[in-house]
Amino acid sequence: MIDVRNLTKRYGGTVAVDGLSFTVRPGRVTGFLGPNGAGKSTTMRMMLGLDRPTAGRVLIGGRRYRDLAEPLRHVGALLDPGAVHGGRSAYRHLLWLARANRIPEARVRRVLELTGLEDVASRRAGGFSLGMAQRLGIAAALLGDPPVLLFDEPANGLDPEGVLWIRNLMRDLAAQGRTVLVSSHLMGETAVTADHLIVIGRGRLLADTTVREFVAAHARSRVRVRTPEPERVRDALAAAGIPVRQAADGALEAHGAEAVKVGELAAARGLAVHEISTESASLEEAFLRLTGQAAEYRAGGASR
């Protein structure tokens, strides 16, 4: 479990994190979302003791990071996949981390296997592709078999197979009862990976809820209708108080009504309908509605 209480970080006149409080619970994947500059990386760095809070605190499993004797056994993180000694082999890099945390060498072989890096273990990490570097960063995060894992943009630059691998890995880690926090700008990916969301803007908490509730609260599903009589269908729906707009492809989009209701209203007036379908609201739409509408949450607005 990660407990963030009244966390604040100022850099000169910039308030990067502003009185943030939330709890990340085990057994589920928690997505950590926010526009550019919202304060996600700063918050994650404070979770890992890489940055000192101006005020407030973060507890990992009930303890401050600096009080963890062998931190890799408590929390693993992928923050910057480039942060390896380029001249070292993947195996040496992991072994060095393992020794500093009293982790047996056998575990190094295990995480190389878990991340599919056995075949390149003796190669120089400096020559790794982005996908391989990402896997090595994840191997390091898993090294201490920690109950808490933080991933900052783990799917960045990965090919579709890599993205799928990361998704399954994070879901497996959560299913094992671990606490998994993942920051991402990929809404489609977050929608299929995360169970819960923490959304921040300008360093402040905007939402702490399940993905399902977040989408239901901030985006609406719509019913699409293809008809040879769009004006008349539009009139029929408007008469029933259902707002309609015409999409770029000519189809009508009705908001706030079920497909059954839309179909029945058209049928009652004897209107032809060629196709009717419900388009579910997306996480992307919900996120943009919450953060995009309020200009104050957009990038570059964190200075005050």
Ligand SMILES: Nc1ncnc2c1ncn2[C@@H]1O[C@H](COP(=O)(O)OP(=O)(O)OP(=O)(O)O)[C@@H](O)[C@H]1O
């Ligand atoms: N070391 C630093 N010195 C000064 N300002 C900083 C520093 N680190 C972050 N900031 C500022 O703090 C704010 C939050 O940045 P942060 O990188 O935490 O946001 P983020 O949500 O991770 O953004 P992104 O999605 O772009 O990675 C930004 O205004 C940023 O410019």
